[in-house]
Amino acid sequence: MTTAPTSTTDEAPRPVVPARSRWAPLRALVLRLHFYAGVLVAPFLLVAALTGFLYAGAFQAEKIVYAHEMTVPAGDTKLPISEQVAAARKAHPEGTLSAVRPSPAKDATTRVLLSGVPGVGGGHTLAVFVDPYTGKVRGALEQYGSTGALPLRTWIDEFHRDLHLGENGRLYSELAASWLWVIAGGGLVLWFARRRSQRKVRGTSGRRRTLGLHGTVGVWAAAGFFFLSATGLTWSTYAGANIDELRTSLGQATPSVSAAASGEHAGHGSSAATGSGEHGVGLDKVLSAARAKGLSDPVEIVPPADASSAYVVKQIQRSWPEKQDAVAVDPATGAVTDVLRFADHPVLAKLTRWGIDLHTGVLFGLVNQIALMALALSLVLLIVWGYRMWWQRGRARAFGRPIPRGAWQQVPPQILVPCMAAIAVLGYFVPLLGIPLAAFIVVDVVLGEIAHRRGRRTDGGRVA
Numbered sequence: 001m002t003t004a005p006t007s008t009t010d011e012a013p014r015p016v017v018p019a020r021s022r023w024a025p026l027r028a029l030v031l032r033l034h035f036y037a038g039v040l041v042a043p044f045l046l047v048a049a050l051t052g053f054l055y056a057g058a059f060q061a062e063k064i065v066y067a068h069e070m071t072v073p074a075g076d077t078k079l080p081i082s083e084q085v086a087a088a089r090k091a092h093p094e095g096t097l098s099a100v101r102p103s104p105a106k107d108a109t110t111r112v113l114l115s116g117v118p119g120v121g122g123g124h125t126l127a128v129f130v131d132p133y134t135g136k137v138r139g140a141l142e143q144y145g146s147t148g149a150l151p152l153r154t155w156i157d158e159f160h161r162d163l164h165l166g167e168n169g170r171l172y173s174e175l176a177a178s179w180l181w182v183i184a185g186g187g188l189v190l191w192f193a194r195r196r197s198q199r200k201v202r203g204t205s206g207r208r209r210t211l212g213l214h215g216t217v218g219v220w221a222a223a224g225f226f227f228l229s230a231t232g233l234t235w236s237t238y239a240g241a242n243i244d245e246l247r248t249s250l251g252q253a254t255p256s257v258s259a260a261a262s263g264e265h266a267g268h269g270s271s272a273a274t275g276s277g278e279h280g281v282g283l284d285k286v287l288s289a290a291r292a293k294g295l296s297d298p299v300e301i302v303p304p305a306d307a308s309s310a311y312v313v314k315q316i317q318r319s320w321p322e323k324q325d326a327v328a329v330d331p332a333t334g335a336v337t338d339v340l341r342f343a344d345h346p347v348l349a350k351l352t353r354w355g356i357d358l359h360t361g362v363l364f365g366l367v368n369q370i371a372l373m374a375l376a377l378s379l380v381l382l383i384v385w386g387y388r389m390w391w392q393r394g395r396a397r398a399f400g401r402p403i404p405r406g407a408w409q410q411v412p413p414q415i416l417v418p419c420m421a422a423i424a425v426l427g428y429f430v431p432l433l434g435i436p437l438a439a440f441i442v443v444d445v446v447l448g449e450i451a452h453r454r455g456r457r458t459d460g461g462r463v464a
Contacts, residue, residue, distance in 0.1 A: 026411050027193055034186035039390060041179040042383045048176040051160035053376035056361045056369045058153040066150050069141060074106040075133030081283045087135040088112035088128040097303055098125055100283065103132040104298035147318060147362060170237050177232035178433040184225040191215040207392035214385040221378040231359040234352055239430045252348035257326040257340040261310045279304050280331030286311045289329045289336050304331050318362040
């Protein structure tokens with residue numbers, strides 16, 4: 001009985017490196033970044049989440065607290081805007097007229113906005129609320145921003161934005177927005193890298209159960225966190241300025257209607273009594289001209305800034321569908337001199353507008369605000385669970401055993417180099433991400449080197 005000879009080869013087959021083994025060094029690096037970013041940035045995120053939760057609910061609270069000023073019993077015929085403004089100026093002659101927001105609904109008051117009023121903060125106006133049917137002044141409140149925030153919402157808004165610490169306080173919210181997407185993205189990578197059997201929550205306990213809750217809620221909320229981070233950065237101090245500069249260079253800046261009066265009529269017929277706002281043809285004819293161009297409620301009328309400027313009438317609806325058209329009206333003739341349609345805005349300008357309005361909870365009204373409150377609550381829970389997992393990592397009396405360092409040294413160069421380049425670019429555009437991350441890497445490397453040298457000295461002493 002014969003057997004076929006077996007063939008042999010001089011070259012041994014290359015071992016196949018499992019994908020999980022190739023991923024292990026990068027996973028350790030992501031885990032370390034996620035852990036330390038979560039521990040160090042979480043306090044800022046917690047404050048942002050709690051104040052954001054309050055702000056999302058402030059819209060409904062505002063309607064209740066200021067119901068007397070904001071609403072009136074519906075009547076039959078509204079008075080001309082000029083008469084409503086005259087009634088407001090009679091009750092509040094201080095300051096100058098900066099804008100008028102005619103009653104946008106049957107049961108809504110007209111807001112007459114005054115600037116330069118003693119006791120009113122810089123950048124704020126005094127809103128005088130007028131019954132559009134009777135001309136009776138129902139009250140006056142300080143107002144802030146394009147959404148017409150009244151004192152309650154303004155206080156919460158400023159608390160969320162800068163903790164009432166001014167420009168320096170805005171660094172906290174920018175830091176939180178800069179790192180939120182990094183922490184969320186790292187969490188997603190780590191969660192989907194785990195075996196499916198290790199992701200379940202039912203039937204688990206201790207740290208594994210906390211991890212399951214943390215990961216499950218984080219996965220469901222991640223898209224919302226990415227959105228909040230991106231839109232929050234658009235009007236931050238440093239990253240926001242870089243984004244504006246980039247949009248401008250791409251021809252995607254938000255346009256504005258030309259407020260210059262027509263040349264032959266500039267400076268004519270635009271005189272007004274001090275602070276009255278009745279330049280030239282007056283508010284009523286200006287509003288009629290804007291209506292003829294399709295500007296439906298809600299609108300805001302801005303008087304001419306000087307003798308060579310025109311009235312500007314702009315729609316101010318930030319809820320869907322957005323109304324953001326604007327026209328300029330010559331105060332001498334009442335003719336429309338310029339028209340700007342929101343439909344003609346550049347794509348990035350539209351996306352920025354929608355993103356900000358969605359972030360602030362006005363785009364889809366109550367549904368939008370509930371969704372933001374749910375996102376804020378989920379972020380609070382994730383932070384609590386994250387710190388709990390840190391506690392549960394401890395051994396004996398050790399609190400929060402840290403993730404071992406040195407993981408970045410094990411990442412293959414073909415992966416590490418592109419990652420570092422991407423981080424450098426992001427760090428330039430988002431400095432409150434890049435600077436802390438660079439500091440973290442430097443400190444981590446230095447501490448690692450110190451620990452390594454101490455270990456060598458100890459080993460050397462034992463050998464000797």
